Amino acid sequence: MNNKRLNHIVSKVNDMPILPSRINKIIEITEDPDSTIHDLEKEILKDQSLTSRILKLANSAYYGYPRKINTVSQATILLGFQTIKSMALASTVSKMMTGELKGYALGKKDLWTQSQTCAIISRYIATKIKKTNPETAYIAGLLRDIGKTILNHYVEKEYNAIVNRVELGKISFLEAEEEILGFNHAQIGEKIAEKWNFPKDLVESISLHHTPEKSTIDPELVSIVHIADAITMMMGIGLGADGLKYNFSPFALENLNFKPNDMEELVSYSHDLIVDKDSFDLT
Template identity: 65%
Template sequence: MKKYNLDTIVGKVDEMPVLPNRINRIMEITQDPDSTIGDLEMEILKDQSLTSKVLKLANSTHYGYPRKISTVSRATVLLGFKTIESIVLASTVSKYLLGELEGYALGKNDLWNQSQTCAIISRYIAKYKGFEQPEQAYIAGLIRDIGKTILNHYVKNEYDEIVEMVESEGRSFLEAESIVLGFDHGQIGGKVAEKWNFPSELVEAIEYHHTPEKSKENPKLVSIVHVADAITMMMGVGLGVDGMAYGFSQFALEILEIDESEIEYIISEVSDLILDEDSFNIV
């Protein structure tokens, strides 16, 4: 059994590029209460792809606006700063989630499809439970497994040992991953989020999305992502080798005041959302 040195893993995190300056600037604007729509529009218009995504979402049936939205400023008024922030982050991280992850038995686009689904379910649960920032829940759900893109290489090398531990000892994949490697993908995901200067609540949601009872800053957000992640796996979306090795945390269910019947209700409701292409227009 080989455990990897923390510096080795962190070194891989350090090799990941930082977010582009323009993306950082847009995030600063969306998080600054003194920023104006004009400030945000000016930055968005510098990126043709981002401009197209903002206008596409504003004109989607998801918002049902009766007239065509043709300017970024009007789109921003309709969508709000938090939704714009979601579009920016989703567009930025997508390239890291699109590839094949052999170590997790995930084919090309599997992690991306899974992440989109988890994001949509996270946002639904947030709205259903009256969480104040559903778009923050969307972002957290989307990027909760970013750490897998870092650990993929190591998981691939130790794949047989991890799977054997899961099957013979009845451990979760997360436990086996941590025992064999010395780290789990949530911990490494937190390192990536810190490098990208994400808000501390998002860092925590990524790091503890399998262990919400460890969260301190925003246990409700972490619990939302945890439940959404488990539901995503239950639905078989982008199911990898670790897909069926997780259950619901009692802590998360209690803090969200969700019981088994509500889980079934949520699954029935989000099934239609996932099939609705407009739900994915944010990316």
């Protein structure tokens, strides 16, 4: 790949909008131990769409609260600061991930549906192992393929070359991306996460979700997203051009102490989760 195209891809990352100040403020409040529910409510009420989504989730069957939740402060007590943070971020990135991605053979909303699915399964795995913050896992799963939104144009132009390289070289779509374009979508996603000033564990999980054995900051989080991503693809959710060669990394399975029987149960339960995903949907 020539340097001119490589520099152009990097410039596209630089041109990508930063997170809106309102979203950054909500994230800042949720991460400040001295913040109050009133502080968070005041900021949320500035966004009518986010307010309605929060109230909808708080009143969903999943939480099963006996009385109707009418205020953001009540919803925040029920949902918690971390869930509110996930909702705010999801409501913003959904706009970036709903378009058609011809380079990856993904129709409108396919990437978003796929990303939501991966996020929901990631949260469930984190809850199951009782270690990683479930909402951090949700965000990591949601954004693991954000890099595709930028690489899409280049993949589309080089689609035949990439597919031929996959078939003839017997390598993954990810590896073919890197060979032909100079970057793969996970590396571009890493750069986007860095631009958004995400914590290093989130940046790493986006960058290495296909190669968890390379993780050094939080191998557990990266392993969670890797497994959730593989299950999503196995379920055929938004299956695109790069979704046909997915296996569980032995490193990720060992890291989370998952045995074959555990995986069978996890895949089965993931189907049930997605059938009822409206109860978990943060957008």
